[in-house]
Amino acid sequence: MWNWFHKLGAPRSFFEISGRLLPWTGVIAVLLLVTGAVWGLAFAPPDYQQGNSARIMYVHVPASILAQSSYLMMAGAAVVFMVWRMKLADIAIQCAAPIGASITFLALVTGAIWGKPTWGTWWVWDARLTSTLVQLFLFIGVIALRSAMENRESAGRAVSVLVLVGVVNIPVIKYSVDWWFTLHQSSSFSMTEKPAMPFSMWMPLLIMVLGYYAFFFTVWMMRIRSEILVRESRTRWVQEWVAGR
Amino acid sequence: MKFGKMKPHRRNRLMIAGLVVVSAAVAVTLAFQALDENINLFYSPAQIVNGEAPQDALIRAGGMVVAGSVRRSETDLKVQFDVSDMKEAAVTIEYEGILPDLFREGQGIVARGRLNDDGILIAEEVLAKHDENYMPPEVAKTLADAHEEATGGQPGS
The missing domain is CATH 1.20.5 (Single alpha-helices involved in coiled-coils or other helix-helix interfaces)
Incomplete structure (x- = not known):
C-alpha cells in the first residue's frame, strides 16, 4: 500500500497509469451524463410545488456537491505536498483549481436561475450562498497566488497553505442551512440519509452526481498529464514518449 | 504507517x-x-414579537404563512397575511405587489421591510422559501387525499 502510494506519486508512473484509465473514465462520464440528463430533464416527474423548474436540480445539485468535493480533494493534495513535498501533489492542486472554480461558478449560476422563479430573487446574501461565493474566490485565489509567484517551489508552499486555510469554509457551506436562518432549503440528498424525494427523482440525480465526478476525474487527469509533460519536458522518458507519438 | x-x-x-x-x-x-x-438572513416571528428586531430599520422576517390568513384588497394589489413560527408567535405582514409563484398558505416566506407602530411589517419584497422535499404531483395528491380522509375532510389542517 505504501509502495503503491510512492509509485503513483512518481510523475512517470502516474502518467502511464492515468493513460490507461483515461478512456474508461471518459466513456463512463459521457454515458452517465447523457443518461442522467435525458432521464432527469425529460422523463423524471415534475415537482408538485415548483413544476418543471425543479428540474434544474439535476444540474445544480451535482455541481454544488462536486464544488465542495473538488475543494476537499485539493486540500488532501495540499497536505500531501506540505508533508511529503510530492511534486505530483503540487501539480494536482494546480490542475484542480480551474476545474473547481468553473464547477462552483456553475453551481452559483444555476442556483441563481433556479432562485428567480421559485424564491423570487436571483441572489440573496444568506449564509449558504455567501459561503459558496467565498469558495469561488478561494479557487480563484489559488490560481492567482500561483501565477503571482515566480519560483515554483515557494509558490507551491504558499498555495498549499492557502488551500488548507480555506478548508474551514467547507463545513460552513455544508452546515450553513442548519446553523442559521437561510433562504436556501436544507439538503435533500446525502450519503447517509434517505433522500427527500422518490426513486424516479433521486435515481437520475444520483446518476448525474456520479457523472459529474467521472467528468471531474477525467478532466483533472488530462490536465495533470499535460502539466507533467511540461514540467518533465527535459527528462528522457518524456522526450522518448513525444518522439514515439 | x-x-x-x-x-x-x-x-x-x-x-x-x-x-x-x-x-x-x-x-x-x-x-x-x-x-x-x-448571519441569520431573517428574524423569526418570536424575535419580532419579543422586540428583538430593530424598529424603523429595514429587516427581514421569515416564517410560515398561516392558513386562512391571506387577506387581499379588492381595489388594489395590497395583501395582508400572518406568518408564524408554527408555535405561538405570529407577525402580520402587509405587501403591495405581485407575490412569487410559490407563495401559498402553509409555505415558508421571507419578507423585507420596516415594522410600523402597530407591529405590522410593511414589506418591500416577499421571497418564497421552499423545503427540501420533492415529489411528483400525483404523489402529492394521493398524500393529500389520504390526509383528508384521515382527518375527516378538513383540508389544510
Whole structure:
C-alpha cells in the first residue's frame, strides 16, 4: 500500500497509469451524463410545488456537491505536498483549481436561475450562498497566488497553505442551512440519509452526481498529464514518449 | 504507517498543516461568534414579537404563512397575511405587489421591510422559501387525499 502510494506519486508512473484509465473514465462520464440528463430533464416527474423548474436540480445539485468535493480533494493534495513535498501533489492542486472554480461558478449560476422563479430573487446574501461565493474566490485565489509567484517551489508552499486555510469554509457551506436562518432549503440528498424525494427523482440525480465526478476525474487527469509533460519536458522518458507519438 | 515512525521533519510539517487548519477554524468560529445574529438572513416571528428586531430599520422576517390568513384588497394589489413560527408567535405582514409563484398558505416566506407602530411589517419584497422535499404531483395528491380522509375532510389542517 505504501509502495503503491510512492509509485503513483512518481510523475512517470502516474502518467502511464492515468493513460490507461483515461478512456474508461471518459466513456463512463459521457454515458452517465447523457443518461442522467435525458432521464432527469425529460422523463423524471415534475415537482408538485415548483413544476418543471425543479428540474434544474439535476444540474445544480451535482455541481454544488462536486464544488465542495473538488475543494476537499485539493486540500488532501495540499497536505500531501506540505508533508511529503510530492511534486505530483503540487501539480494536482494546480490542475484542480480551474476545474473547481468553473464547477462552483456553475453551481452559483444555476442556483441563481433556479432562485428567480421559485424564491423570487436571483441572489440573496444568506449564509449558504455567501459561503459558496467565498469558495469561488478561494479557487480563484489559488490560481492567482500561483501565477503571482515566480519560483515554483515557494509558490507551491504558499498555495498549499492557502488551500488548507480555506478548508474551514467547507463545513460552513455544508452546515450553513442548519446553523442559521437561510433562504436556501436544507439538503435533500446525502450519503447517509434517505433522500427527500422518490426513486424516479433521486435515481437520475444520483446518476448525474456520479457523472459529474467521472467528468471531474477525467478532466483533472488530462490536465495533470499535460502539466507533467511540461514540467518533465527535459527528462528522457518524456522526450522518448513525444518522439514515439 | 505509524505516526511515531514518521521522519521527524515530516511529522513536524504534518503538525504545522494541522495547526494551520485548527487556527483558521478557531479564527472563523470567533468571527461567527462576534457576528452572532447577523448571519441569520431573517428574524423569526418570536424575535419580532419579543422586540428583538430593530424598529424603523429595514429587516427581514421569515416564517410560515398561516392558513386562512391571506387577506387581499379588492381595489388594489395590497395583501395582508400572518406568518408564524408554527408555535405561538405570529407577525402580520402587509405587501403591495405581485407575490412569487410559490407563495401559498402553509409555505415558508421571507419578507423585507420596516415594522410600523402597530407591529405590522410593511414589506418591500416577499421571497418564497421552499423545503427540501420533492415529489411528483400525483404523489402529492394521493398524500393529500389520504390526509383528508384521515382527518375527516378538513383540508389544510
